[in-house]
Amino acid sequence: MLQISLWKRVVIWALVALGLAYAVPNAFYSRVEQHNDAVAEIELYGATAEREADASAWPEWAPSNLVNLGLDLRGGAHLLAEVQVADVYSARMDALWPEVRNALRGERATIGTIRRQDGPEDELRVRISEADGMPRALELVRALAQPVVSLTGVGSTDIEVAGQDDIIIVTLSDAEKLATDDRTIQQSLEIIRRRVDEVGTREPTIQRQGDTRILIQVPGIGSASELKELIGKTAKLTFHPVVSRTGDGATDPGPRNVIYPSLDEDGVFYVLEQTPTVTGEELNDAQPSFDQNGQPAVTFRFNVSGARKFCEYTGENVGQPFAIVLDSEVISAPRINEAICGGSGIITGNFDITESTNLAVLLRAGALPAELEYVEERTIGPELGQDSIDAGKVASVIAFAGVLIFMALSYGLFGIIANVALILNVGLIFGLLSMIGATLTLPGIAGIVLTIGMAVDANVLVFERIREEIKAGRGPARAIELGYEKALSAILDANITTFITALILFIMGSGPVRGFSVTLGLGILTSVFTAIFVTRLMIVIWFERRRPKALEV
Incomplete structure (x- = not known):
């Protein structure tokens, strides 16, 4: 037990050194953050003297990963948005109309002429001139139905078709509505995440709440209005045939048409066909450029x-x-001079560089499938986060000092060795948090404080076992050996069960609960490592040098 080979010693100290190396940047948080931001800007926009100076604030060869600070520590913006999933039903009906029209055109001899009728937004109504042909028309439209792609909709089709006199009524089935709602929320989550990530914010929290709501928390952003400006736009790009141009926005556009204002020309409106020819969903890429x-x-x-x-x-x-058309405004309405078959184009307008860059970001991230209605918004100032950090520091220092004093008074030299391991343990926790890019929240600080109290449990078990072996008349070397050997099972049992609890909290919980579980779980791993390997190695090194005849634990 007391014979630890050289390679094991090298591995133990190397792991400790690696963990501490990743933890050190957090002691110089503002400098390292300045360096990281400058490096990212240089990669995106090129080097300038100011950016080079900021990048030199931290050595290039040193680790520069930081523990991200959560919303409650750093300040930022909090939004709770409700997705208007019903908007998608209308879009689905519009997209279905060309298919229905094409399916019925081949049977005009039987069903007569075909004309779309106005009706509720979640219905597609089609009038046929020959009511006697209704059974054949219903058969053709029902043939367009597709199976519902969801676990709850197995065996169902996506549309329901009914006839009423000479009108065909097409609606989404209940199973398809449920599947559509779920897809809409998931798509909205992904697009919001892309838009937020594009601007380089650190560790945002974007998650579903309930059936139709999305929670968005972004640390470090200036205000809730700034966050809404970034993600609140649908950025829906569409290309429409032009029916006419007018100077009166109150003009009746006519059935199946819409009227949109011109973005560049004051007082000019365009009457367009409601169903677009091409949509932004078919975009592969969008980049800022110059005309x-x-x-x-x-x-x-x-x-x-x-x-x-x-x-x-x-x-x-x-x-x-x-x-x-971008978000119900006509950006431009050029005349088609020839077939455009290259698959690419350019959008011009009264943009500045910032606006063109933001528009490219929004288009590249994709269009939100439905409007967002914000039901709750908060801006958390950094001073509140600083108060939380200061309170967390005080709690950590008090817990740390209490444990150090208790161990030193209770176990003497062995207690001091355990204290050194405890300090290394906290450093390793921050090193791991930095390595994996985790976010530290106020509950996460609570997890670290709890870990400080729990970290010495393993050492207490070992030292108490060593005391018992000494009382039983064992020699120093044998007492240390048996102390570690007999305490190992209890150490593993206690920490494995706690780690399982932390894992369950991480899987089942969200937000603050996850923050707590992450630091608790990592703290358990580092505590076991320092107790079983680091403290034992330090005790072995001390024992090899001093060769004491008796132990005082």
């Missing part, structure tokens, strides 16, 4: 499907205007 006049613009590139649609439409409508 032929050197003005900021945004270039975009379609996927294969979008490029094909764009090519077909522009080829069939040469000489006609074509509107580019």
Whole structure:
């Protein structure tokens, strides 16, 4: 037991050194953060003298990972948004209309003419002129139904088709509505996460709450309004055929048409066909750039499907205007001079560089499938976070000092060795948090404080076993050996069960509970490592040098 080979000693000290090396940057938080931000800006926008100076604030060869501070420590913005999932039903009906029209066109001899009728937004109503052909029409439309892709919708189809006199009524089935709601929330989560990540914020919390709500917490951002500006836009890019141009926004656009204002021309409105030819969902990429006049613009590139649609439409409508619409505003309405089959294009307007960059970010991240309605918003100032950090420091110092004094008074030299291991243990916790990029929250600080109290448990078990062996007449070497050997099972049992609890909290919990479980779980790992390996190695080194005839524990 007291013979630890050289390679094991090297590995133990190397792991300790590695953990401490990753923990050190947190002692120089502002400098390292300044360095990291400058390095990221240099990669994105190129080097400047100011950025180079900021990057030199921390050595390039040294680890620069930091423990991210959560919203309650750093300050930031908190939003609770409700996704208007019903908006998607209307979009689904609009997208289904061309398929229904094409399916019925081949049977005009039986069903007569086809015309879409106005109705509720979540319904598609189609009038046929020959009511006697209704059974055949219903058969054709029902053939368009697809199986519902969800565990709860097995065996169901996505649409329900009914006839009422000479009108075909198409609606989404209940199973498809449930599946659509779930897909809409998941898509919204992913798009919000992309948009927030694009601007480089650290460790945002973006998660689903209930059936239709999304919780968004972003540390380090200035205000809730700033966060809403970033994610509150749908950034829905669509391309519509132009019906007419008018100077009266109150003009009746007519059935299946919409009227949108021009973004660049004051007092100008465009009447457009409601169903777009191509949508932003078929974009592969969008990047800020400059037009032929050197003005900021945004270039975009379609996927294969979008490029094909764009090519077909522009080829069939040469000489006609074509509107580019962003969030219900016409950015531009150029005339089609020739078929555009390259799959790419450019959006120009009265942009500055910041606006073109933000627009590219939003388009690249994708369009939100539905509007967000904010039901709760808060801005947490950094001074509140600093108060939490200060309170956490005080609690940690008091707990730390209490444990150190207790161990030194109770176990003498062995207690001092345990205290050194405890200090290393805390350093290793921060090293691991930095390595994995974890976020430290106020409950996370509570987990560290709890770990400080629990970290000496293993040492107490070992030292008490050594005391018992000494009282039983064992020699120093044998007492130390048996102390570690007999205490090992109790140490592992206690820490494994606590680790399982932390794991369950992480899996089942969210937000603050997860923050607590992360630091608790990592603290258990480092506590076991320092108790079983580090303190034993220090005691062995001391024993090899002093060779005491008796032990006082």
